Amino acid sequence: MNRLIRCLLPLLGYGLLALGLLLTLTPLLWMLMASLMPAGEASSYPPRLWPGTITFEHYAVLFTRLDLARYLFNSTLLAGTVTVISLFINSMAGYAFAKFHFRGRDRLFQSLLAALVIPAQVAMLPLFLLLKQFGLINTYWGVIIPGMASIFGIFLIRQYLLAIPGSLLDAARMDGASEFRIYWSLVLPLCRPILVTLGIFTFMGTWNDFMWPLIVLTDSSLYTLPVALANLLGEHVQDTELMMAGSVLTVLPVMLLFVVLQRYYIAGIMLGGMKG
Amino acid sequence: MTCRLHSQTLSAWAFLVPALLLMAVFFFLPILAAFLLSFTDFDIYALGDLDRLRFVGLSNYLQLLQSPLFWTALGNTFYFVIVGGPLSVVISLGAALLVNAPLTRFPGFFRTAFFLPVVTTLVAVAVVWRYLYHPRYGLLNYGLSLIGVDPIDWLGDPDWAMPAIILMAVWKNFGFNMIIFIAGLQNIPMQLYEAARIDGAGAWRQFRYITLPLLGPTFLFVALMTMIGYFQVFAEPYVMTQGGPANRTLSIVLLMYEEGFRWWNMGYASAAAFVLFVLILAGTMLQLKLRRREPS
Amino acid sequence: MDFKVFTQNRADYRYTMHMFPMLRLFLSSILLILWLTGCDSAIDRPxxxxxxxxxxxxxxxxxxxxxxxxxxxxxxxxxxxxxxxxxxxxxxxxxxxxxxxxxxxxxxxxxxxxxxxxxxxxxxxxxxxxxxxxxxxxxxxxxxxxxxxxxxxxxxxxxxTRLFFYRTDLLAAAGFSGPPATWDGWLQIMSRIKTLDGAQRYAILLPVNEWQLPVILALQRGAVLLRDRNQYGNFQHPHFREAFLFYLSLFKEGLAPPVSNSQMINLYQEFANGTFAVYVSGPWNIGEFERRLPAAVKGKWMTAALPGRVVPSTRSSLPSQGRRDSANPVPPSLGGGDWGTGDDDLAAGVSLAGGASxxxxxxxxxxxxxxxxxxxxxxxxxQAQFYRLTGDLPARQAAWNDSALTSNRYTEAFRQQLQHVQATPPIPEWERIANRIAYYTELAVRQEMQADEALVALDRDVDRILEKRRWLLEQGLAP
Missing domain, CATH: 3.40.190.10 (Periplasmic binding protein-like II)
Incomplete structure (x- = not known):
């Protein structure tokens, strides 16, 4: 009996894993396959999993007629800018919370953490009116500025820096290095792994963000990919294959980024998860 | 020494100022403003001319509580959180156990594969799932027909629309929690299991008396994060159903978006946003309390 | 998977100023791009x-x-x-x-x-x-x-505007030579079609979650949608109620399928199959029907103006819809319309004055x-050229003499119908009110709410929406 279980268990395990794999990857694979089918083929019964003939016409349409390159550029520019700026701002704050002693530090940090519970949507309505006052609606900056500082980013940097001995910094101070110089040429390099992690988080978060760009960007020449895609769905809901090609192009860059840098990404989740 | 501390304080604030300033202006100030706004009747009339703005006290909140639409949205949101949240956590835990099992080879491959949906763009995969859910040509109904299930109008049938959205949401994010569970599992010392085996404890007892209790803090974190995230569901119904059919997938955030940015009832929408905030806060407190009361 | 903590010795930090050359490159290029896209050198441009x-x-x-x-x-x-x-x-x-x-x-x-x-x-x-x-x-x-x-x-x-698209052959099979002129005739035709052979058949496809048709029927019944200078909902009024019940009865009696348009998997296929014989829709579907209907039903469908609740001659004194505020006198052309005086002997019931401006x-x-x-x-x-491109009907009547329109046999019904259109109440809140009508209509069609319950709730919602308007009128702040 026991031996039987011991034989069956791995089988059952692999069976479940295989089922999980099937359910997880089928939507993504079907998206890719459908994007390569000639128009109309994805709406046939029984559904086809493999294109009869492979065509790139939908991708061509997206880039020529539907201006997808523009949205790709917008998404890259916005996600890249937010990432770079927020890395600097969050790492400075995280560093201050981790390595400096000042009055009210812990209370300040804790109240920031408590604010994580506030849903961002609460701030959205007045934020819109505020950015309107600054004339930032319908500009790239309207998307960039609210993303420049994040509580989660500060938290992550702080957690990482707590584990690093302060003696290194003290030694630099003894040498008479200025505080900014210590930050710039010692702390930042030390933080490189967590910066990469946070960078991926921020980049993907901004890339995938939908609600805020949807609200702030009214001019289609400024749309990000997700907004453009939702826009496209309004007009081309019948064109399954075209929509799938658009989805592939929206998803692919972040997926590639993840596959290449997944070591950092997963480590970041664990750091955030464990110490939280 | 005091001088050193003083200069430390100065430098610390210098490093903090950019982040704090940005958050104060673009997060905390708007939240305060939203609070004030929720006591006014800011609407398109006020947008056109501020003379037409009124202070209305609690009437937005009272109206909200009297509005069947709000209760519908609240019910839908709770449905999503209460069914989708635990489902997502359980599936994540199952996947983590499988991937982390000592017998499983290539855990890295499975981990990456299960994680892929997490990094995808929600809008894009919501578009994809719309087609997967197509009653006639969709892959899902086809798969079900192979095992003899009649076609389901996933997004068109009022009773199926929310399950469909939950299914998609769980697919999209179970990988994230799975990673956290794997980390938690790897933190459990192997010796505990070895000792249990020597004592003759089977797999189930090991899971029940070692794995689950030691996963406690991870469990709490995952449950909290999932709940907070699920309370804010927006893009899935926005892209897949626009809140329909018969408002069965209208969530609180979607209601807030519609009231705020479609009809420009900013005051009313702000009140809805604050109700959501209070709900999330209450949910967080409740979970923390339940966890604390449990014997460790 | 864990991080390697960099174990540099303390002299190293002096030489790490150039740690991030890639980063710097990226940053400066971003700044450059932002600057470039920010400027708009408007010299001598059109x-x-x-x-x-x-x-x-x-x-x-x-x-x-x-x-x-x-x-x-x-x-x-x-x-x-x-x-x-x-x-x-x-x-x-x-x-x-x-x-x-x-x-x-x-x-x-x-x-x-x-x-x-x-x-x-x-x-x-x-x-x-x-x-x-x-x-x-x-x-x-x-x-x-x-x-x-x-x-x-x-x-x-x-x-x-909205009117009938119908299958001429199915109507003929049911024993009718033309479209109905009155609600009674309409009901008759539909129940006859329903009994034609074929089990899975409905007579008409109606949207379950749109406000237009219930409102059209109410206008035909002579309902005034809002009362007291458009300050309160008037949906429990017998006129609106009668039209609303009529609409619901089409679903209850199985004449119309209780599904939304988006659920009708392929509208055109089902129309061709005869799943339903009548469809209420707008001009954009002329082109779609011509393009998408299979050849087998070519020439077997037609458009027709909507029937009225009663025969045209007896309904001369309908109240005008969409009354302006007393400060703004009603333009004579607006509202009740001038039916009965037209030379069209086809009895057109009133429909909505829709369109885009x-x-x-x-x-x-x-x-x-x-x-x-x-x-x-x-x-x-x-306008005529735009019609050729889109199938959108011209707002200028002169454009209707263009050959593209005169040669299309499906547009004539629209021309007739457009002589009998009414506007919805001209208030900013209308879009929201219409949204509520659609919402309660859907609930009632799906039988999740009783018709009268729905109307009470609708009036309550609408009164609440109009609260600000009442206040503004009171204050003399013209809305």
Whole structure:
């Protein structure tokens, strides 16, 4: 009996894993396959999993007629800018919370953490009116500025820096290095792994963000990919294959980024998860 | 020494100022403003001319509580959180156990594969799932027909629309929690299991008396994060159903978006946003309390 | 998987200034791009008119623009296409964010809202340069929806109303030679069609989650949708109630399937299969039907004006809909209409004065150029050309004499119907009210709510929506 279980268990395990794999990857694979089918083929019964003939016409349409390159550029520019700026701002704050002693530090940090519970949507309505006052609606900056500082980013940097001995910094101070110089040429390099992690988080978060760009960007020449895609769905809901090609192009860059840098990404989740 | 501390304080604030300033202006100030706004009747009339703005006290909140639409949205949101949240956590835990099992080879491959949906763009995969859910040509109904299930109008049938959205949401994010569970599992010392085996404890007892209790803090974190995230569901119904059919997938955030940015009832929408905030806060407190009361 | 903590010795940090060359490159290129995209060197450039149009109109109107730009070499037009589903919120967001286009398309029921926002520029001064025949060339019922408080705020671009699309062969099989003229006749035809052979058959396809048809039926019944200067809902009134119950009965008796349009997997296929024989829709479906119906049903379908509740001759004194505030006298053409006087012997029941208009943003610095574009798009030739491109029916009657329209046998019913159209109440809240009507209609159709419960709830919601309006009227702050 026991031996039987011991034989069956791995089988059952692999069976479940295989089922999980099937359910997880089928939507993504079907998206890719459908994007390569000639128009109309994805709406046939029984559904086809493999294109009869492979065509790139939908991708061509997206880039020529539907201006997808523009949205790709917008998404890259916005996600890249937010990432770079927020890395600097969050790492400075995280560093201050981790390595400096000042009055009210812990209370300040804790109240920031408590604010994580506030849903961002609460701030959205007045934020819109505020950015309107600054004339930032319908500009790239309207998307960039609210993303420049994040509580989660500060938290992550702080957690990482707590584990690093302060003696290194003290030694630099003894040498008479200025505080900014210590930050710039010692702390930042030390933080490189967590910066990469946070960078991926921020980049993907901004890339995938939908609600805020949807609200702030009214001019289609400024749309990000997700907004453009939702826009496209309004007009081309019948064109399954075209929509799938658009989805592939929206998803692919972040997926590639993840596959290449997944070591950092997963480590970041664990750091955030464990110490939280 | 005091001088050193003083200069430390100065430098610390210098490093903090950019982040704090940005958050104060673009997060905390708007939240305060939203609070004030929720006591006014800011609407398109006020947008056109501020003379037409009124202070209305609690009437937005009272109206909200009297509005069947709000209760519908609240019910839908709770449905999503209460069914989708635990489902997502359980599936994540199952996947983590499988991937982390000592017998499983290539855990890295499975981990990456299960994680892929997490990094995808929600809008894009919501578009994809719309087609997967197509009653006639969709892959899902086809798969079900192979095992003899009649076609389901996933997004068109009022009773199926929310399950469909939950299914998609769980697919999209179970990988994230799975990673956290794997980390938690790897933190459990192997010796505990070895000792249990020597004592003759089977797999189930090991899971029940070692794995689950030691996963406690991870469990709490995952449950909290999932709940907070699920309370804010927006893009899935926005892209897949626009809140329909018969408002069965209208969530609180979607209601807030519609009231705020479609009809420009900013005051009313702000009140809805604050109700959501209070709900999330209450949910967080409740979970923390339940966890604390449990014997460790 | 864990991080390698860098174990540099302390001398190293001095040489790490150039740690991030890639980062720096990226940062500076970003700044450069932001700077470049931020500048707009406007030296000696033609005026660029920004024009927002929705859906396929936004796509197709581009074909009309080269000719315009040839006539006005100093004006360039930039078209932005917005999907209909997001159009209303996009326009409002743009207004709130001071990012309005110079010229924009809007549903004519939205005009009161944008007038209340002070978002659009009245056109009366500019219209004085037009010959009066040109203005009266518009369908009067439609033009009226663009006029508010004695001013003209926008010009109709294309017109839209709803009527019957039906299968002539199925009606004939049921023993009828033509479309119904009255509700009774309509019911008769439908129940006869329902009993034709074939188990899975309905008589008519009706939307379950749209407000238009219940409102049309109510208008035909003579209902006044809002009462007391449009300050309160009037949906429990016997007139509205009767029409509402009639609408629901079509579902209850199995004459119409209780599914929404988006669920009807393939509308055209089902129409061809005879799953239903009658469909209430607008002009955009003429083209779709011609394109998508299989050859087997070519020539077996037709359009017809809607039936009235009673025979035309007996319904001469219907109250006028969409009454303006007492301060703004009712234009004589608006409202009740002049049925019975027309030469059409086909009894047209009233339908909605729908369509889309073009308006100029009040804050636009390029109003003159935008007006030139508006004028151009209003010319009968361009209107006819636009019809050829989109199938959207021209707002100018002169354009209807174009061969493209006269040769299409399906448009005539629309021309008749357009003589009998009524506007919805001209208040900014209408869009929200319509949304509530659609919501409660769906609940009632799906039998999740009793009809009378739904009407009570509808009145309550509408009264609440109109609360601000009542206050403004009280204060004398004209809404």
């Amino acid at each position: 005026v660029v008119v920004e024009f927002w149009a929705m859906g396929q109109e936004g796509e197709q109107v581009k074909a009309l623009l080269p000719e315009f730009e040839r006539r006005y070499p100093d004006i360039r037009v930039q078209v932005q296409q917005i999907p209909w589903s997001a159009a209303h919120e996009k326009l409002l967001t743009a207004y709130a964010g001071d990012a309005m286009p110079d010229l924009f398309q809007l549903g004519n029921t939205w005009i009161p809202e944008f007038v209340a926002l002070r978002a659009i520029e009245p056109l009366d001064e500019r219209l004085k340069t037009w010959p009066s025949a040109a203005v009266s060339d518009y369908f009067t019922g439609i033009l009226a929806t663009n006029q508010l408080g004695n001013q003209t705020w926008a010009l109709p671009w294309y017109v839209d 073009l308006a100029i943003s009040r804050t636009s610095p390029r109003q003159d150029a935008a007006w030139k574009l508006l004028e151009y798009l209003a010319q009968p030739e361009q």
